[in-house]
Amino acid sequence: MGNTHRVKQTDSAMVLLSGGQDSTTCLYWAIRRYGYENVSAIGFDYGQRHIGELQCAQTICDGLGVHFDVLALPVVNTITENALTRAEIPVDIVSAISTKPKDDGNNPPSVPPNTLVEGRNLLFLTYAAIYAKSRGIKILVTGVSQTDFSGYPDCRDIFIKSTNVTLNLGFDYPFVIETPLMWLDKAQVWDLARELGVLDVIKEKTLTCYNGIPGEGCGKCPACELRRRGYEGFMRSQNK
């Protein structure tokens, strides 16, 4: 998965956790890799449409005994206009469910989906870095995926690698950003959950739905559509 450095007994990790499928799978991945006692999580309340995600994250962390901090970032909502944080703006369904860039596939499309919160991943990683360094934690785990990139430039591997360099220079500290899902598609993320023995937890306890319904969700919004398609792909691969 591109993260091949040897794990030391003393390594500890902070997972950027939203309570959705991807980041929750990363939480279990980090626990398998570093052990419960060396994993903590951080979430961000930026006025997102599906705030119930954070409640899912809290419930999961409570059950695991994993420390979970939620940082309120209301300012993100005041400075950008997008459908993910402004209830009055309808989600652009066509662009949100597109799982591939709309142009030749090598470059981000010129018009990203309107669920994009510009700069979001950089803000989240920077705040996580502040927290992590203050606690002596070097490893940051995030569930971004270039495969499901959908026009979000800040989900690309090259952006994450550049951010890693920038953080290490800015904090004079050897952060390691780990991205276990970077090259997985949605079906493969379900398969990773199976491999980690948490398929049911991910299916039932996480929230992806734009209408705030955990597990299988409303079944109608773009996020539910994406999640369902991924699960179907996973099931097909299991039956082969």
Next chain:
Amino acid sequence: MGNTHRVKQTDSAMVLLSGGQDSTTCLYWAIRRYGYENVSAIGFDYGQRHIGELQCAQTICDGLGVHFDVLALPVVNTITENALTRAEIPVDIVSAISTKPKDDGNNPPSVPPNTLVEGRNLLFLTYAAIYAKSRGIKILVTGVSQTDFSGYPDCRDIFIKSTNVTLNLGFDYPFVIETPLMWLDKAQVWDLARELGVLDVIKEKTLTCYNGIPGEGCGKCPACELRRRGYEGFMRSQNK
């Protein structure tokens, strides 16, 4: 000054403005370079000790007719412990007035001054980028200086260059970060103000003092000490 690209008529710039000597000098530098009508400014209220700086910034921008936004980032104060934002923590005078790294001068000292707000410049530049892109502005101007680096890793040129790459990848947008003071010492920053014809404005209308007194300040705190030393160096160079 390391920023040699040709200015186009259509270029517009956003200055990260605190109301202190350095960033205010950058504001006038940007106005000279791009024209009043193409310059705006952004400031950050993160619970800093010398909040009066932002009032100075507002007054200066009002006088110039420059648009100035202030973004409230109270969260910075809740997640880091340092003397610049926590009134109950005394400023470490020895480290704060040191104008050079304490070790061999090539690397940041292992213990930066306790006025350091970890990750501050990366947060500020990221928020400025969000604002700037939403308004079609590509140029970000910041007053950081490696010369006066004092153990702050996020004032180094290499950090700013890395941040520029990270922003451009994360936003898929061609930002240009300009740092007119990067290689100037405090005396040379005064000389730049003279060159721009604003020496008196910088002397009288900006605030650097930790005790919140504009212009020459209290004369006793580390910031006043630094500012005074720089001005004396500038005056000596003028009399040669």
